[in-house]
Structure formats: structure tokens, C-alpha cells
Amino acid sequence: MKAVAWAVTWLTKLSLYAAALIGAVMSTIVFVAVALRYVFHSPLPFTDEIVGLFFSAVVFLAIPYLFAGDRNIKVAMVVERLSPRWRSGVQFFSNLGIIVFFLLLGWLSFDFAAFSFAISARTDVAQLPVGPWMALLPLSSFLTALVVLVKTAFAPFGVEVGERQERLEETLSE
Amino acid sequence: MVWLALAIGVLLTGLSGIPVGVGLGLTGLFILHFLAGDAMSLAITTVWNVFNDFLLSAIPMFIIMGEILLASGISGRLYGAASPLFRRVPGGLLHTNIFVCTLFGAVSGASTSTAAAVGSVAYPELRKRGYDRAFVVGTLAAGGTLGLLIPPSLALLIYGATQGVSIGKLFLAGILPGLILSAAFMGVILVNAFRHPEYTPSDPNKRAIGEIMLGLVRIWPIAFLIFAVLGTIYLGIATPTEAASLGVITSIVIGFVWGDLTPRKLFGALKDSIVVFGMLGVVLIGALILAQGISILGVPSQVMTAIGHLEISRYLIFALVVALYIVLGCFFDGISLMLMTLPVVFPVLTALGFDPVWLGVMITLLIEIGMLTPPVGLNLYVLVAVTRGEVSLTEAARATLPFWLVMTAAIGIFTLVPQLVLVLPSLM
Numbered sequence: 001m002k003a004v005a006w007a008v009t010w011l012t013k014l015s016l017y018a019a020a021l022i023g024a025v026m027s028t029i030v031f032v033a034v035a036l037r038y039v040f041h042s043p044l045p046f047t048d049e050i051v052g053l054f055f056s057a058v059v060f061l062a063i064p065y066l067f068a069g070d071r072n073i074k075v076a077m078v079v080e081r082l083s084p085r086w087r088s089g090v091q092f093f094s095n096l097g098i099i100v101f102f103l104l105l106g107w108l109s110f111d112f113a114a115f116s117f118a119i120s121a122r123t124d125v126a127q128l129p130v131g132p133w134m135a136l137l138p139l140s141s142f143l144t145a146l147v148v149l150v151k152t153a154f155a156p157f158g159v160e161v162g163e164r165q166e167r168l169e170e171t172l173s174e
Numbered sequence: 175m176v177w178l179a180l181a182i183g184v185l186l187t188g189l190s191g192i193p194v195g196v197g198l199g200l201t202g203l204f205i206l207h208f209l210a211g212d213a214m215s216l217a218i219t220t221v222w223n224v225f226n227d228f229l230l231s232a233i234p235m236f237i238i239m240g241e242i243l244l245a246s247g248i249s250g251r252l253y254g255a256a257s258p259l260f261r262r263v264p265g266g267l268l269h270t271n272i273f274v275c276t277l278f279g280a281v282s283g284a285s286t287s288t289a290a291a292v293g294s295v296a297y298p299e300l301r302k303r304g305y306d307r308a309f310v311v312g313t314l315a316a317g318g319t320l321g322l323l324i325p326p327s328l329a330l331l332i333y334g335a336t337q338g339v340s341i342g343k344l345f346l347a348g349i350l351p352g353l354i355l356s357a358a359f360m361g362v363i364l365v366n367a368f369r370h371p372e373y374t375p376s377d378p379n380k381r382a383i384g385e386i387m388l389g390l391v392r393i394w395p396i397a398f399l400i401f402a403v404l405g406t407i408y409l410g411i412a413t414p415t416e417a418a419s420l421g422v423i424t425s426i427v428i429g430f431v432w433g434d435l436t437p438r439k440l441f442g443a444l445k446d447s448i449v450v451f452g453m454l455g456v457v458l459i460g461a462l463i464l465a466q467g468i469s470i471l472g473v474p475s476q477v478m479t480a481i482g483h484l485e486i487s488r489y490l491i492f493a494l495v496v497a498l499y500i501v502l503g504c505f506f507d508g509i510s511l512m513l514m515t516l517p518v519v520f521p522v523l524t525a526l527g528f529d530p531v532w533l534g535v536m537i538t539l540l541i542e543i544g545m546l547t548p549p550v551g552l553n554l555y556v557l558v559a560v561t562r563g564e565v566s567l568t569e570a571a572r573a574t575l576p577f578w579l580v581m582t583a584a585i586g587i588f589t590l591v592p593q594l595v596l597v598l599p600s601l602m
Contacts, residue, residue: 020441020448027235030419034412051415052226058234059225059459062452072193073453073507079191094192101196104203104214105459112218134222 001154005161008150011143012068012162019061026054046126053123053133060140067098068147068162088155095152099145106141113138176471179205183464184514194510198460205467213470217463224462228415229335234451235418236283236326239403241443241450242425243281246433249291252277252396253299255389258381264367266374268305268313269360271296275317276356279324280400281421283331285508285545289318289553293560301564306373309366311565312573315553316359319542319581322508324352326403326421329538331414332458332509337520339530341414342407343599347531348538351595355584362576395428408602454509461513474521481522488526489589495519496540496585503544507552511544512537532595536585543581546574 029044030051037043066072079090113134121130151161179201187197199217206213224230243249252274260269271292278288293314300310322329325345334341367374403421406412412420429435468474481491502511519537524530545553548571558567565573588595 016445016448016452019452020444023234023238023448023451024444026231027238027419027422030231030235030416031423034416034420038411048228051231052228055227055231055234056222056225058448059452059455062448063456066449066452066456067193071449071453073195073457073510074191074193075188075505076191077505078189090190094190097190097192097200098196101200101203105199105218108215108218109222111215112222137218137222 001157001159004150005154005159008147008161009068012065012147015061015140015143016065019058019065022054022061023058026051026058029054046123046128049123049126049128053128053130057133057136060136063140064143064147065162067144068151070162092152095148098148099152102141102145102148106138106145109134109137109141176205176209176468176473179209180468188505193456194506194514195456195458195460198457198464198510198514200460202460202463202465202467205471206463210467210470216466216470220462220466221459224336224458227335229341229413230332232331232341232415232418233328233335233454234447235415235422236328236331237451237454238444238447239418239421239425240282240284240287241447242422242429242435242440243278243433244287244291245439245443246425246429246435248396248428248433249274249278250295251433252393253292253295255393257299258386258389261377261381263364264371264374265360265363266305266367266377267296267300267303268310268363268367268374271300271310271313272317272320272356272359272363275314275320276324276352277396279321279352281326281396281403281425282321283326283328285318285320285322285542286552286556288321289314289556290560292317293557297557297560301561303377304375306370306573307561307565308569308573309373311554311557311561311570312575312577313359313363314560315546315551315557315570315574316362316577316581317356318553318556319545320352320356322542322545323348323355323535323538325349326414326418327538328454329509329512329541330534332454333512333516333534333537336513337516337530337534339534340599340602343531343602344534345404345407345414346598346602347535347595350598351535351539351584351588354594355581358580358584359577362580366576395432399424399428457507457510457513461510461517464514465517468517474518474525477518477522478525481526488523488528491526492523492528492589495523499537499540500543500547500582503540504547506544508541508544512541529592529596531599532588532592535595536588539581539585539588543578543585546571546578546581 033044033047079087113131116134117131123130183201187194203214203217206217256274257267257270260266263269274292275288278292282288296314297310301307325348327348330344330348331341334344402424403417406420407414407417523533545551554567554570558565558570
């Protein structure tokens with residue numbers, strides 16, 4: 001159980017690091033495009049396209065990490081005032097809602113990405129294949145559903161997934 | 175039926191502690207599937223189309239820039255340079271809090287990061303000097319809200335990108351109201367200093383004008399950063415996204431050369447900013463799905479027809495929207511609130527004749543008010559955390575009340591005199 005929790009945590013961490021890297025590359029590309037336009041009078045024609053794809057990738061890749069560590073914008077005011085028993089009951093149904101949402105999102109976006117692969121969709125200017133970028137949404141959605149499922153299933157046994165697990169690892173390694 | 179689904183969806187999102195983005199998304203998918211004839215696939219099309227918008231890419235970059243500045247410890251240098259300015263004015267360093275928040279707001283797009291950056295430097299200093307702790311928190315919480323209004327502003331950026339309003343005009347429109355609020359906050363401090371002199375100890379140390387000016391000159395890198403971000407937009411040199419990337423690169427250079435940035439801190443800032451952005455991204459996904467459901471059923475036009483039958487003043491409608499934002503702002507985070515209400519509020523109010531640029535500033539101001547309103551006043555939480563519990567949430571909320579009232583009054587003033595908001599964008 002602990003090995004699964006560790007693996008899931010690391011998957012979400014890798015996903016976040018990939019998002020951070022893409023975020024850094026995205027900023028650099030836009031900066032280089034501006035510099036090329038003004039300094040060398042030679043703008044990059046496909047900046048808009050590639051930055052748009054990077055933007056979606058950053059969001060989709062960050063999502064599993066957020067749900068692993070419960071780092072979400074939520075209204076916790078009412079839940080926090082409940083007794084521990086009621087709170088865990090509400091938390092269970094909330095997690096169920098999250099799983100349903102991401103499974104639906106994954107299923108719907110899988111069809112979307114599969115169609116894009118089938119027609120070999122490409123961007124207008126740079127002719128970049130769109131399918132792999134679209135595939136990040138179902139990938140991220142299914143991974144998030146899995147993360148929350150593992151969290152919910154392991155919680156009664158005291159095995160934590162996500163940020164707390166990560167903190168434990170850091171504490172142990174120090 | 176759609177209203178019932180919306181009410182239940184928002185209520186369950188508020189009561190169950192489910193992430194706001196997921197709550198909105200589930201409500202949207204329910205509406206699309208059951209009320210819009212199994213149109214759930216539209217949800218993905220909308221999300222994908224919006225998420226490929228070049229304009230929205232400015233959001234993560236502005237967040238990255240803010241986190242880099244926070245990690246660089248630049249707020250400490252700013253505070254050090256600005257603190258001699260107001261030492262002889264009644265209220266002393268409390269004015270510095272507002273002044274530095276105004277400056278930091280011009281390089282940061284968020285309210286909480288401004289409050290945290292300035293608060294972490296200012297609170298220990300003012301506490302040591304014997305200032306009233308709760309009032310210090312009040313000034314910092316109010317000053318922090320300027321980060322969201324004074325451009326670059328994440329709220330204005332998201333508003334502009336999702337509603338198709340010029341971001342350059344929105345950024346220009348935020349300047350004057352931001353400065354007016356900043357001055358009004360200083361007025362509150364001044365009045366308070368006369369009423370309660372014990373809150374603000376006087377400073378016997380006189381500083382020469384030359385010394386003060388030299389201190390201000392030393393913060394020139396911030397002026398350069400403001401130009402890189404805002405100057406390039408206003409001069410038409412760069413789009414908001416390009417300006418954001420210039421801001422990221424410039425803040426990295428400034429952080430390493432002038433601040434305390436290290437590669438480790440830079441990586442941490444990058445990681446933190448992606449987490450913050452991801453949190454916004456989830457809300458954005460949910461809000462887009464809900465907006466698709468609402469618009470496909472023609473909810474905004476239904477509301478417009480209903481208002482037409484009622485024959486009431488458009489200002490009364492706006493007052494109802496203000497009341498709605500203030501009430502919901504007690505429970506929902508500002509950006510979430512904006513994203514979930516805009517699909518109805520924007521088309522209805524613009525159809526009633528309100529200027530979209532003016533509306534963006536008003537909604538940002540309403541979000542700021544929510545930042546100060548317990549129980550979900552984020553700035554209050556951030557600053558209570560900065561004080562390590564020395565000031566309670568209730569004390570902080572009470573100390574913030576005069577500023578809260580000023581901001582609410584500002585809504586009225588900007589409604590009566592919209593030129594205060596629109597004069598700068600009209601020059602563009």
C-alpha cells in the first residue's frame with residue numbers, strides 16, 4: 001500500500017516538474033520572440049500557437065499534484081465546523097464527486113484527443129501535431145481520478161498520498 | 175429548472191468543501207447533459223479552445239513574476255527605501271505600508287502575494303517600534319488589495335481574456351482608482367493617528383531630504399521592472415503576454431543582481447507559481463464548463479427579458495449585483511466568484527449600458543472587498559499567519575473595517591463618476 005502511495009505521489013510530482021519546466025520554457029519563448037522581433041526584425045511566426053499549447057499543458061500537468069496534496073480553492077468553512085465523523089463522511093462524498101468529475105472529463109477528452117489523432121490534426125502555421133497536446137487532458141484527468149481514488153481508499157489505513165507523503169519523505173531523507 | 179440546478183450546484187459546492195472548480199464543472203456537465211440535450215462534449219471543446227488562447231498565457235507568467243519577486247526579498251529593499259518618506263507624517267510607517275503596497279502592486283498581479291510580501295517585512299518592524307498590532311495588520315490587508323487593482327492585475331487579466339475586453343484598456347483603467355484608493359487609505363491612517371495617537375508612536379529621528387531621495391533612487395530596478403511590464407504595454411511595444419514574459423526575465427535578472435535570489439529559490443518560486451496557477455486553472459476549467467451550459471440555454475437573455483419586464487433602473491440592478499458579490503465574497507474566493515458569476519453578470523450589465531472596462535474595475539474592486547471580508551477574507555488569513563497568531567482574525571477584521579468602508583464607498587463614487595475609471599483608457 002505504501003509503495004503504491006509512494007509511486008502515485010512521485011507521478012504527480014513528476015507531472016508538476018514537467019509543468020514547471022514547460023512554464024519556464026513558455027516564458028523564455030515569448031521573451032525570445034519579442035527580442036527577435038525588435039532586435040533582429042525577425043519575429044517567430046508560430047509563437048502564439050506553441051504558447052497556447054504550452055499553456056494548456058501547464059494547467060493539465062499541474063492538476064494531479066494539486067489533488068494529491070489537497071491544494072485546491074474550496075469553501076471549507078462549513079466542513080471544518082463538523083465533527084470528525086461527519087467531516088470524514090462529507091470528505092468521502094466530496095472525493096467521490098472529484099473522481100466522477102475527472103472520469104467524465106477524461107472520457108470526454110479521450111474521444112476528443114482520439115479524433116485529433118485519427119485526422120492527424122496540426123496547427124495552422126507551425127504544422128505541429130495537436131493530438132499529443134490534447135492527450136494531456138485525458139491523461140491528467142485519469143491520473144487525478146486515480147490519485148483521489150487511492151487517497152480515499154488508503155486514508156482509513158493511515159497511508160497518505162501527496163504532499164504530506166512528500167514531506168514525510170523529505171523529513172526522512174534529512 | 176436551470177436555476178434550480180445552478181442553486182443546488184453552488185450550494186453543494188459551498189457546503190461540501192468540494193474544490194470550487196470541480197463543483198462548478200459538475201454543475202455545468204449536469205446542465206449540458208440533462209438540460210441541453212446531451213451536449214457534454216461541448217465542455218471539452220470550450221476548455222480546449224479557451225486554453226489555447228495566447229492572451230491567457232500571460233496569467234502563469236505574471237504569477238511566476240510575482241513569486242520570483244517574493245522569493246528575491248525585494249519587498250524588504252523597497253520598504254527600507256520608502257520608510258523615511260513618511261516618518262514625520264502622523265501615522266508614520268503605516269503610510270509606508272500603503273505606499274510600498276502601491277509600488278509592489280505595480281509589479282505584482284495578486285492581492286495575497288502583495289500582502290504577504292510587504293507584511294512579512296513590515297509587521298516585525300512596526301511591532302518592534304510599538305505600533306498597534308491589529309491596526310498594522312489592517313493597513314497591510316487593505317494595502318494588499320491594491321495589488322489586485324493596480325496593473326498588472328490577475329483579476330483584470332482573467333476578466334479581459336475571458337470576456338474579450340482590451341487588457342491594455344483594463345490595465346490603464348485600474349491605475350487611477352488604485353491611486354485614489356491608496357490616497358484614501360492614507361487618509362484613514364491620518365484620521366486614525368489623530369484619534370488614537372497611542373496607535374502610532376512618533377519617530378524623533380529626522381532624515382535629510384537628500385538622504386530620503388537617495389534611498390528612493392536606489393530602488394531604480396523596480397522602476398525599470400514597472401516599465402518592462404506596464405510601459406511596454408502602454409507604449410504598444412508588447413502585448414500583455416509579451417510584457418509578462420519581459421517581467422519574468424527582468425525579475426530573474428533583478429532578483430539575482432539586486433535581490434537575494436538563488437537558483438534553489440528560483441526553482442521553488444517556479445514550482446510554487448505553477449501550483450498557484452494550477453489552482454486557478456481548475457476553477458477556470460469548471461467555470462468554463464458551467465458558462466457553456468448557461469449560455470447554451472440562453473440564461474443571460476432570459477435574465478435580460480425578466481429585467482425588461484420589471485422596468486427598474488439599471489443602477490438598482492447594479493446595486494443588486496454589488497450586494498450579491500459582497501455576500502458571496504464572504505464565502506467564495508474572489509477569482510472563483512468572478513469566474514462563476516461573469517457568464518450572467520457580464521452580458522446583462524453590458525446590455526444595460528455599463529461600460530465593459532468600467533465593469534471590470536468594479537468587479538475587481540468587489541473582489542478586493544471580499545479579500546477583507548471574514549470568514550473567507552484571504553488577506554486577513556495571510557496576515558494573521560504573518561503575525562504568527564499575535565493578532566486574531568476577529569481583531570484583524572475589526573481593524574480592517576474602516577478600509578472596508580472606504581472601498582465600499584469607492585464603488586459608489588466610481589459609479590456616480592465613471593470618468594474616474596474611464597479617463598485614462600479613453601486616451602488610448
